[in-house]
Amino acid sequence: MLGVFDSGFGGLTVLRPIHETLPELSTIYLGDNARAPYGVRPQEEIYRFTLEGVRFLFAQNCQLVILACNTASAQALRRIQQEILPAEYPGRRLLGVIRPAAEYLATHGSHVGIFATPATVESNAYTHELEKLNPNVEVTQVACPGLTDLIEAGRQTGENCNQLVKHFADELFLESPKTEEVLLGCTHYPLVQTLFEKQVPRGVPVVSQGEIVAGALKDYLERHPTLKTQLDWSGQHQYFTTNGPDISKLASLFYGNEIQFQKTTL
Structure with a gap:
């Protein structure tokens, strides 16, 4: 399963091209809408919120997670890759959009x-x-x-x-x-x-960035065939938010088609 994380709706503009480029790849999207935007928050807070989102997606059996948020990619990606993944999630992968x-x-x-x-x-x-x-x-x-x-x-x-x-x-x-x-x-x-x-x-x-990231993901999976086989290719998609399902209408504007969210907490 591929996980895609964003502070809110923005990552849907990356997720849509991923679905178009790799239509059989199953995905789980998480938007931390309740705490958006991240771009004006302190670095340590951005790191903590991002790590909570990544942990949630790993708990959903995502083998690969993309931080579809530039702020999270800039302020948290490297630290999670270096400090958290080797100790707690060996074999899992975390990528950014920058x-x-x-x-x-x-x-x-x-x-x-x-x-x-x-x-x-x-x-x-x-x-x-x-x-x-x-x-x-x-x-x-x-x-x-x-x-x-x-x-x-x-x-x-x-x-x-x-x-x-x-x-x-x-x-x-x-x-x-x-x-x-x-x-x-x-x-x-x-x-x-x-x-x-x-x-x-x-x-x-x-x-x-959407098409750029989708193309880069396709190339990445071709270069990592073992990881590619660990992902789910049944074309199933789930959408989670920390806000509430009433955001589905607005979120559909970002994605381009109607989607339905489930509420969760981090």
Whole structure:
């Protein structure tokens, strides 16, 4: 079983491409909506919440878990991989979304921009990865406080959201007018991708992470055939939230089709 964890709805924009790329792969999704967003929380709190989510998914017999949350990937992934997995979950795997996105950016232009949560920007996870992959790429990051909150509240079509996106886009291109490509470095942001596309200069691509991560997962499983055989390929899908099943309607906007959530606690 593949587990996918996010602080809220955003990971559904990664889960949908995974289902399209690997339709027979069974998945369990967990959104910690009750404590979203993570992007404005202290690092230690992000780590603790993320570890609770990972433990839940491992308890559901997930052999592989993806942190479909940039903030969790930036602030908790490495520590869980190094300190928790060897001692408590030998043989289990935990992956994030920053590495595959950085690999994509490393081959797409010499000037790239990244919109992300304050915690992701503060971690410099993207700049560190890109320095290792291609030190010639110039990276400009813009923190987007408040944007995830509006999206989680279902207010992504309002004027406040539009003005926020304009402000962040103006900030990026004022600082780095030579930016050639932009990454939405939060899995919530694809719901406002069209707003970003309207605010960046014409001809500058705006890229989200879903398809990138799905393709990277497929390649990863091909390189790890033993792990691939340990996963369930019956095409069954479950969705859990720490909030309540009433979020299913809003969550369906992120996924693109109707889905039903079960409530759980961490």
